[in-house]
Amino acid sequence: MKIWNRARSAIAGAAVLLLALNACGSNPATGQQSLLGMSEDQEVQVSKQEHPKILAEFGGEYKDPEVQSYISSLGELLAKTSERPDLPWKFTVLDTPQVNAFALPGGYIYITRGLLALASNEAEVASVLAHEIGHVAARHSAQRQGRSTLVGLGAALAGILTGSGEIAQIGNAIGTGYVQKFSRDQELQADTLGVRYMARANYDPEAAVSFLRKMQGETRLRALEAGKDPEEAEQINWMSSHPRTADRVEQAIENAGGKKVSNPIVEQDIYFSKIDGLVYGDDPDQGVVRGRTFIHPALRFEFEVPRGFQVINQPNQVLAQAREGDGLISFGQAKVTGSLRNWFLDHPKAQFEEVERIDVNGMDGATGVTQGAVNGQKADLRVVLIRYDEDTVYQFIFATPPGQDRYSRAFRETTYSFRKLSRSEASGFEPQRVEIVTVRSGDTVESLARRMKGEDKLAEERFRLLNGLDENDRLRPGQKVKIVI
Ligand SMILES: [Zn+2]
Helix, strand or coil: CCCCCCCCCCCCHHHHHHHHCCCCEECCCCCCEECCCCCHHHHHHHHHHHHHHHHHHCCCECCCHHHHHHHHHHHHHHHCCCCCCCCCCEEEEECCCCCCEEEECCCEEEEEHHHHHHCCCHHHHHHHHHHHHHHHHCCCCCCECCCCCCCCCHHHHHHCCCCCHHHHHHHCCCCCCCCCECCHHHHHHHHHHHHHHHHHCCECCCHHHHHHHHHHHHHHHHHHHCCCCHHHCCCCCHHHHCCCCHHHHHHHHHHCCCCCCCCCECCHHHHHHHHCCCEECCCHHHCEEECCEEEECCCCEEEECCCCEEEEEECCEEEEEECCCCCEEEEEEECCCCCHHHHHHCCCCCCCEEEEEEEECCEEEEEEEEEEEECCEEEEEEEEEEEEECCEEEEEEEEECCCCCCCHHHHHHHHHHCEECCHHHHCCCCCEEEEEEECCCCCCHHHHHHCCCCCCCCHHHHHHHHCCCCCCCCCCCCCEEEEEC
């Protein structure tokens, strides 16, 4: 959760507009006629409009001018080799631990700091940028809104109390609401074009394959973190918005044949020097998750979710979801003027019952229940408002299938676990960072993993993932590796 809470983001935005426009244009990268194309001016216009919304949705710009300008120059270099070199290309690193990248039609391309932490060299990042440039160059318009990947929560919750602004904002459940899915053919085409641009800029196209393998490893690690079976893990990353496999990318490289790059650029040293110190995982300024507890040191509060719930921290809200999918908690700021109790009684859209005032660790609160919908399915909703200070009211929404009360006690415990943090409790939360270290003789995967943040049970898996090491790979003295400290 960001301190600035200008939530109201536009899930719909670009995609809807894309489908509404009906001009014809020919595709500069493929020569095909595209029916849903926009004029270049329209494309750029859409990008400009959507840019601030994307920033709001994905944590804002990552505030490190050196990293930003590095990625911009790498992106520009690749874009200049595309069929649309003259677009006003713009490359932005987003301040989110998610591993993702995507493009708007007018040449606005986004890549997350989570993705940069995962990549091991310039060529891998180039493969991601080149793929996105491919979508833009080929004028792929998304065919439909991407379905959010977490048990279909996506735009779902927007259905709750239709039209009620304060609550509707939980619609952007997973932050993938924005990210559009392309067709299989479009993905293949973006890969083929991406390989073409990489070869033209003299990067090793095989980096596209090694990076996709890392993405698979990332999905696996996330599943382990969440206590899920890696085989059943759902992807919430670049692979989910751009579904493809390493085999298919190999195919794209082969298709590009004859474009073998001699002395290809990989550039690990330069890349490592740029990402040394990169923020890794949650930034405490946006709140941190410690097990079942969500702590916001900057806004100075914490609360604990029920056992079996997984916390997902997003720019404009915190979500917690029951592993079985039969319970959901949304937490965020609410716009309430006047008495909390009256907010329930005078609500223009919803009929609340059992409205009562409560005291939450010395803070004034109120609660009520109503019916709504989650993902088009009827749901019972309990809404809790808590007045943190004169200007700030926080809101919990607890959702379950109708008539199910197995979490009612747990939800009450979560409500009353909400408390203010003292200044000293709120201090001492430093972000974790990527650090580049040189392997010395005697260092092993185990010994270096132990140097990573203390309580990380998955330190060894994380170390192997960040460094692209298989189970049997050993370290050599002099080799540079990433650790998280
Ligand atoms: Zn793609």
